[in-house]
Amino acid sequence: MNLDFSAEETQFREQVRAFLCRDLPAQLSAKVLGLKRLTREDIIGWQRILHCAGWGGPSWPKEFGGTGWSSIEQHIFDEECSLAGAPPIISFGSRMVGPVIMAFGNRAQQEHFLPRILNGTDWWCQGYSEPGAGSDLASLTTRAERRGSVYSVNGQKTWNTLGHLADWIFCLVRTDSEARPQAGISFLLIDMRTPGITVRPIPLIDGEHEVNEIWFDNVEVPIANLIGEENKGWTYAKYLLTHERVNIAQVGQARRELKRLQQLAARQLEGGQRLLDNVRFRHRLAEVEIDLMALELTVMRVLSAEKKRRDPGPESSVLKIRGSEIQQALSELNMQALGHYALPWIPTALDADWHGSPAGAEVWAPLTGRYFNQRKTSIFSGSNEIQRNIIAQRILGL
Amino acid sequence: MDFELTDEQTLLRNSLQKLLSAEYSFERRQAMLQTPFGHSPAVWKLLAGQGVLGAGLPEAQGGFGGPVETMIVMEEIGRALVLEPYMSSVVVCGGLIADLGTEAERNELLPRIIAGDCCAALAHHEADARYTLSHVKTSVRRQPGGLVLNGTKTVVQDGAVADIVIVSAQDDEVGGLSLLLLDSTTPGFEWIRYRTQDGRSGADLICRDVQVTEQHVLGARGAGLAAIELAVDTAIAASCAEAVGAMDALNAATLEHLKTRRQFGQPIGRFQVLQHRMADMFLQATQARSMSFLATGRCREPDRVQRRRALSAAKAFIGKAARFVGQQAVQLHGGMGMSAQLSVSHYFKRLTLINATWGDVDHHVGIVGDLLLTAEQ
Numbered sequence: 197m198n199l200d201f202s203a204e205e206t207q208f209r210e211q212v213r214a215f216l217c218r219d220l221p222a223q224l225s226a227k228v229l230g231l232k233r234l235t236r237e238d239i240i241g242w243q244r245i246l247h248c249a250g251w252g253g254p255s256w257p258k259e260f261g262g263t264g265w266s267s268i269e270q271h272i273f274d275e276e277c278s279l280a281g282a283p284p285i286i287s288f289g290s291r292m293v294g295p296v297i298m299a300f301g302n303r304a305q306q307e308h309f310l311p312r313i314l315n316g317t318d319w320w321c322q323g324y325s326e327p328g329a330g331s332d333l334a335s336l337t338t339r340a341e342r343r344g345s346v347y348s349v350n351g352q353k354t355w356n357t358l359g360h361l362a363d364w365i366f367c368l369v370r371t372d373s374e375a376r377p378q379a380g381i382s383f384l385l386i387d388m389r390t391p392g393i394t395v396r397p398i399p400l401i402d403g404e405h406e407v408n409e410i411w412f413d414n415v416e417v418p419i420a421n422l423i424g425e426e427n428k429g430w431t432y433a434k435y436l437l438t439h440e441r442v443n444i445a446q447v448g449q450a451r452r453e454l455k456r457l458q459q460l461a462a463r464q465l466e467g468g469q470r471l472l473d474n475v476r477f478r479h480r481l482a483e484v485e486i487d488l489m490a491l492e493l494t495v496m497r498v499l500s501a502e503k504k505r506r507d508p509g510p511e512s513s514v515l516k517i518r519g520s521e522i523q524q525a526l527s528e529l530n531m532q533a534l535g536h537y538a539l540p541w542i543p544t545a546l547d548a549d550w551h552g553s554p555a556g557a558e559v560w561a562p563l564t565g566r567y568f569n570q571r572k573t574s575i576f577s578g579s580n581e582i583q584r585n586i587i588a589q590r591i592l593g594l
Numbered sequence: 595m596d597f598e599l600t601d602e603q604t605l606l607r608n609s610l611q612k613l614l615s616a617e618y619s620f621e622r623r624q625a626m627l628q629t630p631f632g633h634s635p636a637v638w639k640l641l642a643g644q645g646v647l648g649a650g651l652p653e654a655q656g657g658f659g660g661p662v663e664t665m666i667v668m669e670e671i672g673r674a675l676v677l678e679p680y681m682s683s684v685v686v687c688g689g690l691i692a693d694l695g696t697e698a699e700r701n702e703l704l705p706r707i708i709a710g711d712c713c714a715a716l717a718h719h720e721a722d723a724r725y726t727l728s729h730v731k732t733s734v735r736r737q738p739g740g741l742v743l744n745g746t747k748t749v750v751q752d753g754a755v756a757d758i759v760i761v762s763a764q765d766d767e768v769g770g771l772s773l774l775l776l777d778s779t780t781p782g783f784e785w786i787r788y789r790t791q792d793g794r795s796g797a798d799l800i801c802r803d804v805q806v807t808e809q810h811v812l813g814a815r816g817a818g819l820a821a822i823e824l825a826v827d828t829a830i831a832a833s834c835a836e837a838v839g840a841m842d843a844l845n846a847a848t849l850e851h852l853k854t855r856r857q858f859g860q861p862i863g864r865f866q867v868l869q870h871r872m873a874d875m876f877l878q879a880t881q882a883r884s885m886s887f888l889a890t891g892r893c894r895e896p897d898r899v900q901r902r903r904a905l906s907a908a909k910a911f912i913g914k915a916a917r918f919v920g921q922q923a924v925q926l927h928g929g930m931g932m933s934a935q936l937s938v939s940h941y942f943k944r945l946t947l948i949n950a951t952w953g954d955v956d957h958h959v960g961i962v963g964d965l966l967l968t969a970e971q
Contacts, residue, residue: 325929328856330928331857331858331928332858335857335858354929355929398935399934400932400933400934401933401942465723466723466724466725467722467724467729468729474956477956480956531950532950536719536951537721537748539790539950540788540790540796541788541789541790553798554788567946568791568939568942568946569932571925571931572929574925575924575925575928576929581868
């Protein structure tokens with residue numbers, strides 16, 4: 197056992213830092229670190245910068261144009277990017293549909309779609325949840341019926357993230373209504389510009405536009421856009437979900453939020469004294485830091501095991517549960533640090549060039565909304581109740 | 595002990611419930627959220643018409659009842675998520691004017707507050723104070739011809755809709771805090787108005803060389819802190835009742851969801867893990883109600899230590915309960931809990947903001963802890 201990074205890994209970290217120092221635009225990192233609204237162009241622009249450096253696919257193998265980094269290297273890369281304030285990569289392409297196309301797509305699909313993800317041409321979104329199919333995803337009812345060389349898709353998806361910005365959507369659709377629920381699902385790639393698709397925003401708790409309902413009304417999808425075999429979509433979806441959950445530990449982002457919290461608590465005053473000098477509040481920070489240390493090492497253990505076995509397996513549920521809980525705790529403490537300044541709602545202060553009043557709002561205005569928004573992390577991507585079921589059933593055999 | 599309401603109190607509760615369920619549906623509230631500051635003069639007048647704006651204020655000026663009546667009203671305000679400035683205008687400022695005002699001031703202002711013709715707000719918090727009530731840097735000084743007020747007040751609740759404002763300031767001449775009762779359009783005031791996260795309003799108030807006289811001082815000069823403490827304790831009791839009403843409504847909505855939302859071929863309320871969660875939400879709300887009674891019963895207690903211990907305990911307990919109930923109601927609703935189109939997220943936001951007002955959980959746990967040390971000595 198050795199808890200230290202190897203010399204090569206440490207050198208790799210230096211290389212990533214040098215890259216970020218050189219190629220991450222200061223204006224962009226200021227927006228990310230300030231929790232400002234990011235535009236589509238901000239996120240795509242960063243993907244292009246990564247692509248130019250040959251780092252467009254940090255989690256992809258070399259044969260598909262990725263970096264071929266080990267999972268430890270990917271982790272170092274993610275952590276440094278988060279700490280430096282790089283925008284998030286578009287995970288629906290890079291971390292979700294990309295790996296599925298690599299593992300289960302045909303040659304033509306790989307050659308067409310993968311380079312377009314790497315160079316930022318296509319923004320992907322996900323069509324999984326439906327009004328009647330949330331935790332019980334396998335009960336989904338959006339139908340795809342074969343009509344000659346196309347599927348005709350009808351139904352409704354919901355809680356779709358950023359679909360209003362997307363070029364393509366990967367969807368789970370029912371192709372066999374006779375089979376048991378999991379056995380009648382297929383995995384389809386659909387061009388968002390296809391006639392018959394309607395995207396409607398769902399106003400969220402924090403007032404921001406992040407998720408949508410999407411309707412499919414006789415949407416014609418070429419059969420060539422089916423991934424793998426018809427009715428095997430559930431297997432591909434499960435593969436994707438375990439990949440998504442490793443990513444969701446978000447250790448780098450948690451480190452960044454902890455740092456923000458520490459700075460905030462050093463600046464906020466309580467009866468003229470620093471909030472950080474309030475032992476009760478400082479201990480709350482310490483507790484999160486301890487939890488984060490435990491998560492970080494657990495992530496490293498899972499990643500090390502993954503080197504030998506590729507598929508992350510059910511222990512990724514541990515990372516999803518703890519990762520989401522830590523993010524929620526941090527967003528809550530960031531809000532708590534504000535005292536009365538948790539109350540005002542100043543949505544314009546989330547714009548990058550805002551310099552309004554009350555003075556200082558550009559720092560604190562995003563934090564309460566972020567607390568509300570982060571409640572989603574224990575709900576999405578398999579609720580934490582579902583994750584505990586997975587641990588109980590698949591790991592513990594209960 | 596007696597936890598029963600009198601017939602008059604039950605009537606107050608029932609008639610207010612009836613009014614709000616007829617006039618303040620969630621859909622109507624959604625429309626009111628689209629107005630500049632959430633405040634609806636029409637609703638305010640309806641409440642005044644039923645006499646609700648007189649609860650807890652003196653009978654001589656048209657008020658009725660005491661803390662129990664305030665509790666009853668605030669619980670219904672919480673249940674219906676009413677956006678109106680009731681807390682600021684009636685409970686806090688109405689209470690301060692009733693406690694400290696001269697007969698002339700009471701006769702002039704209270705009937706207008708009770709009739710809904712005048713909204714009042716308290717400008718006490720300052721940026722560096724957090725929840726420490728005694729930390730006030732705004733000052734009032736003697737100058738030729740009167741007094742001058744300078745300083746910045748932050749997050750004046752309901753400040754954007756207030757007609758009059760009570761400003762606290764260090765009184766350089768006599769020492770201690772003095773309270774100034776001023777028109778919100780007083781020259782030298784700069785208001786920075788904004789919405790709050792729960793759809794209400796707030797404001798920062800910058801006072802620059804505001805010319806005032808001793809006529810504007812509410813109560814005795816230099817005696818403001820004790821008055822503010824008493825007013826805040828009344829406000830804490832009212833907040834506790836509001837949170838109890840909101841938790842009640844949120845638990846009812848969540849229970850309904852557990853019974854009707856089907857996944858895996860059955861109502862999700864069949865799953866034991868969700869049953870236990872809901873049971874915990876119920877027991878938190880049940881105990882929160884007990885603590886709301888404690889706060890109501892002790893908020894006018896003259897013994898400062900007894901009052902402090904009871905009110906801080908109630909606020910801390912209810913803060914924890916509100917956090918649990920709010921977070922879990924969102925969680926059990928899944929994605930729907932995140933939507934602004936359902937009431938769940940709005941209750942959660944309101945409960946979160948109640949928690950950040952008049953001292954959060956840590957602040958009040960700290961006070962109860964400090965009292966343990968005092969008792970030991």
